[in-house]
Amino acid sequence: MKEFIVIIAAIMLLMVFVMQYSIQQVNDYKLNAFQQHVYVAKEKAKLSGMFTTEIKNELVNSICDTFKDISESEIIIDVTDDVKKYRTNEFDERELIHYRIGVPINKIIAAAKFFGISDEHNKGYYIIEGETTSELIMP
Amino acid sequence: MKTFIVSLALVILFNIYTVFQIDMDVYKMQLERLKHVAEECADSAALFYDTEQFSYGKIIYNQYEGEKAILYMLKSLLYCDNGLKPTAGYWQDKILYDVYFIDDSTVTFPYLFIDNITGYSKYVFEPTVIVTIEAGRGRMRLPFLSITSSVRSSAYEHIN
Numbered sequence: 001m002k003e004f005i006v007i008i009a010a011i012m013l014l015m016v017f018v019m020q021y022s023i024q025q026v027n028d029y030k031l032n033a034f035q036q037h038v039y040v041a042k043e044k045a046k047l048s049g050m051f052t053t054e055i056k057n058e059l060v061n062s063i064c065d066t067f068k069d070i071s072e073s074e075i076i077i078d079v080t081d082d083v084k085k086y087r088t089n090e091f092d093e094r095e096l097i098h099y100r101i102g103v104p105i106n107k108i109i110a111a112a113k114f115f116g117i118s119d120e121h122n123k124g125y126y127i128i129e130g131e132t133t134s135e136l137i138m139p
Numbered sequence: 140m141k142t143f144i145v146s147l148a149l150v151i152l153f154n155i156y157t158v159f160q161i162d163m164d165v166y167k168m169q170l171e172r173l174k175h176v177a178e179e180c181a182d183s184a185a186l187f188y189d190t191e192q193f194s195y196g197k198i199i200y201n202q203y204e205g206e207k208a209i210l211y212m213l214k215s216l217l218y219c220d221n222g223l224k225p226t227a228g229y230w231q232d233k234i235l236y237d238v239y240f241i242d243d244s245t246v247t248f249p250y251l252f253i254d255n256i257t258g259y260s261k262y263v264f265e266p267t268v269i270v271t272i273e274a275g276r277g278r279m280r281l282p283f284l285s286i287t288s289s290v291r292s293s294a295y296e297h298i299n
Contacts, residue, residue: 087186
């Protein structure tokens with residue numbers, strides 16, 4: 001009986017690792033997809049000279065398709081979207097397109113309540129930030 | 140007692156596996172990001188070329204401006220200081236890079252390109268900028284698992 005109780009306790013503890021594995025796989029898939037969405041949007045912005053409304057809407061839609069558990073308002077989109085940047089003959093930092101795009105990850109640790117971690121502390125933001133050169137030729 | 144020891148061993152084993160899995164997932168994602176950085180560097184450098192020669196149908200890269208763009212991108216995207224030592228972010232070793240400006244002034248096409256860092260070779264048929272980045276060690280928490288070299292390369296080609 002004593003051994004049976006130890007085994008049950010051990011199995012319960014080991015189940016946490018199995019659940020963590022699943023959550024890790026899901027989060028990894030989502031973050032890879034997110035990275036890809038940002039990459040595609042960035043490539044489009046290079047050609048347009050900035051993140052146009054159309055590019056931003058497409059980005060938000062593709063992120064929402066991947067992350068079913070977040071709302072549009074939770075997505076951070078802080079990008080060059082007001083002034084067009086142009087290709088220059090000499091490297092000019094002022095003509096770079098900036099982007100800072102982030103999504104919330106709502107479940108990081110499996111069985112968080114079992115470890116006394118609140119939902120509020122069991123989430124974080126994944127942010128991709130960078131700059132890119134514009135390929136738009138000056139009119 | 141025997142059951143307890145076996146259970147404890149299993150917990151430790153699962154724990155090691157979980158840490159390994161998380162570390163490898165993060166490393167894989169950072170490698171993909173490194174590829175994007177190499178691509179950004181090659182792309183940025185290829186934007187600058189001699190416009191006068193271009194009017195004669197030749198592409199000759201402006202290597203000075205190209206190098207400036209690559210250095211800026213490396214410092215900005217990989218959070219490096221002026222010596223290309225990362226001050227934040229995932230990577231911890233000094234960033235090494237090679238850039239190859241393959242254009243009408245340096246070679247005759249087709250040209251057999253061989254990368255110094257990776258040994259990778261391919262025939263190049265059009266003016267191309269190739270950037271190879273060596274970012275060093277990944278961040279692995281398990282002492283018996285270490286990756287000492289992380290290399291990604293990217294090319295930007297002008298197709299006529």
